[in-house]
Amino acid sequence: MNETYPRGADTASRGPISGERHGKRGDPGVNGIIHRLSSGCQCRKLPERFSPWLTVHKRHMLWSAHGTLERLLQAVADASSKARRGQAEFV
Structure with missing residues (x-):
């Protein structure tokens, strides 16, 4: 899926990665x-297959500060839990 998310002041209401430019292979970081x-690796030591290290570092710090990373990881954990119980909803 290679969607382009709109940019603007109201992007926070569109989801955890909305408004972000995608890096390599559609990866927003x-x-x-x-x-x-x-x-546990340092950002500067990330393999080349990921977005540039500075992009990953900035997004990690920003998403952590705003609670986005926690919400994203909780959504993944919830989906995993539902899948184990056979209640998964695939989109």
């Missing part, structure tokens, strides 16, 4: 953040 969280 989420994969780099998840890799960083799971491996």
Whole structure:
């Protein structure tokens, strides 16, 4: 899925990654953040397959400060829990 999200002052109401420009392979930085969280690596040491390290770092700090990262990870955990119970909703 390669959607372009609109930019503007009201992008916060459109979801956790709305208004973001997509980096490599349509990745708005989420994969780099998840890799960083799971491996403990420094942003500057991210493999090249992720968005640029500075982009990942800035988004990680911004999303953490605003609670977006917590909401995103909670949504993933909820979906995983539903899938284990056989109640998954695939879109």
